Amino acid sequence: MSANAKPLSPNLIADPTALANWLDLAPAGDPWNRDNGFLTLDDWLALGDDCTEAHYRQAKTLGVPLVRLENLAPDSSATALIRPEVARRLRVVPLLVRGGNVAVAMEDPGNDETLSTLDFLSRQRVQALLATPRDIRNAIARHYDQVEDRDVARQLGVDPTGTVVETSEQEAQRLSREKPVVRIVHGLIAEAVARRASDIHLRPGEHGTDVLYRIDDEMVPVRRIMRSLHPAVTSRIKVLGSMNLAEHRKPQDGRTSFTLDDGREIDLRISVLPAVYGESVVIRLLDTMESLWDLDQLGLTPEDRRRIDDVMSRSHGMFLTTGPTGCGKSTTLYAMLLELRKQRINILTIEDPVEFYIDEIQQMQVNRAAQFTFASAMRNFLRHDPDVIMVGEIRDQETANIAVESALTGHLLLSTLHTNTAATTVTRLLDLGVEAYLLRASLLAVMSQRLVRLTCEHCKDVEDVDPHIRASLGVGANEVFHAGRGCSHCEGLGVFKRRAVYEFMVVTPRIQSLIVPGAEADEIHAAAIEEGMVPLTQAAVNLARQGLISLTEAWRVRAD
Missing domain, CATH: 3.40.50.300 (P-loop containing nucleotide triphosphate hydrolases)
Known part of the structure; x- marks a missing residue:
């Protein structure tokens, strides 16, 4: 520890100075020493809708600081440690390299597999911080997706800062065959299958196209594609579905099969709808091994x-x-x-x-x-x-x-x-x-x-049930039910399979x-x-009593 080192920063790290100070002291510091004036649970919850009590408890249990990434620009030497696709898969953002340590914001600092992968990829000692899934997602979009997309745009000869324009059929054909575009679409589909998604949604907006996977009936944001690349990506998907590339104003449907790297074939049902900021796309994945x-x-x-x-x-x-x-x-x-x-x-x-x-x-x-x-x-x-x-x-x-x-x-x-x-x-x-x-x-x-979402066995915890739900479903006030907190195994959803x-x-x-x-x-x-x-409602309550689903899930699918 240097002689000029400042006292340990509070356990909420939200600016570059606090991050640098913490990383200097991380090997020896105790971020949960309340004598140092650390934030309270109420302070954490006041920071945003995605700052939940579960995150606070998880950080306290693991002994890692909480980090807010909005005003933190990761150092380029840190982000260069792992490739964009790895950051998306692990849901991590390296922030700063300093004194043989690298500070990494993570969704689940307790995941041994993620930590082992980071240790393998980096020569630095990994110092984990806990960030909310939304913070991680937005940071990856800013510092990985945009950098990667600008490089793709240059390869395609597309203006990265330009607005979306309606492409001609000839231009759409050219874009759909370009290797970077093929790689993006192939990667989205392959990752969706690996993460057990049933659907891929591409939602064009004012600032880019949001990509979401439907996993166990939950919409999970994955990445944001630069707005100027949207025509190229949709053109590639239309080619896969044998659709009319020149048609942008009418709904279209298509179907094709997709071969994964392991040789397995997945059937794709594709729907394209005209929307305000471009064509909205949904790809239904039909995997016979799963479905x-x-x-x-x-x-x-x-x-x-x-x-x-x-x-x-x-x-x-x-x-x-x-x-x-x-x-x-x-x-x-x-x-x-x-x-x-x-x-x-x-x-x-x-x-x-x-x-x-x-x-x-x-x-x-x-x-x-x-x-x-x-x-x-x-x-x-x-x-x-x-x-x-x-x-x-x-x-x-x-x-x-x-x-x-x-x-x-x-x-x-x-x-x-x-x-x-x-x-x-x-x-x-x-x-x-x-x-x-x-x-x-x-x-x-x-x-x-109905289909009910099964509670994740890896993060199952006692469920805090609303008294109204207990009364409506006819269960006793002392009956104990369980729900998932969210972990890397279940994509942070708290549920795994249906x-x-x-x-x-x-x-x-x-x-x-x-x-x-x-x-x-x-x-x-x-x-x-x-x-x-x-x-049906009683059958769902019975599953909740067995610990297979939460009581809230039984309430969600009730039929009367």
Whole structure:
């Protein structure tokens, strides 16, 4: 320690002087010595919405200072220690090299793997500081993304400071083939798969294009692309999806497959929409290794597995999965198809679009331009000698009536419907114009479901539950539940992967007697519970009691 060294700075480091002073003393200093006047929790929380109590506790437990990066410009010798892609992957920002030490702002200073990687990459001794995810993200955007993007812009002959202009088809073709652009898009897709993302969002704005991944149903910001590079990146994505490069004013959809470095193929569904600051892009990633489950992976209870096996053994009738968009309805039906194809039967599907290709099953895709819709396909299916028919969705009266007709004429029909509970499926079909006596004779069972986010096992902690939530879900004030704090394993989300939570209503003779014109969903729901159905909300609470999900998550997916 030098003779001129100042007393240890408070544990909030927010300016270059405080950082330099701390780094001089870091090897010997104790940043949590309260006698030195360190900030309080209230002071930390007052700094911004992203400054949470969890960050404060994490820093105190690890014995590292908290850092705010808004007014800290990292030294170029520090940022040069690691490449941009490594900084994004590790979510770290090197700030200053001094006296054989390097100060590094990190999301998770307790991650041994991250620290080991930094020690390997740097000859300096790593001194960790804790920053919020938003601070890390913004700092990477300022000091890595922009530097990298300016270099790419120069290689493309694009003005880095210029505004976005509508490119010609010829210019778009040129940009889409340039190696730096190909590398950016390839990197975004490969990283999204590695981080288990289901979607990639490119949101153009006034100051650049924000890239976000949807991971376990959470939107996670990844990086910001320079605004002048947006046309080049979208052109490359359009080329992948076989879209019209000259069209910028109308929505476009595309599909392609993408081969990862390990040889694995990922299906991509691409949607492009015109927005104020350029074209907004969403890429849906369909990884059969992650998304195509069998029945054993759905989390069914032994009793419900027996019930679904009973449905699949039927020669005719209708089975429906229901719930909002993105709740895993198609996943459930695909799992049933994988089981059904083991039999010597003919299986036909009509989907919009076909998400996964399955051997030994004849799959068709809706083509409205050719008047090939759900209804028209099903009319033709009946002449194609099917045993099992899967319809992507029942949307209208015509499709509903043909589905019921198919179920009554010697076919097992599987489909989906947008309703919130199993009981309201009956009233919805009646509202669509299906005759009650036909529905009584055809409907076998309904599975209403949601996807819940599983609590991360690596950062699980006791959950602080709102009393209102406890009262609404009927749990005791002394019951203990758990939630994730957020760590590097779960991308800081506190949740890792998802599973289905559901209610399974078998149409018993008693429920059949309630399927009449003007039927009441509440009566059917109550009868189904008496017949053995566990309501979806109660099933979610049961998972929370097992510690698999938080009680707040059970509250989020409640169905009543």
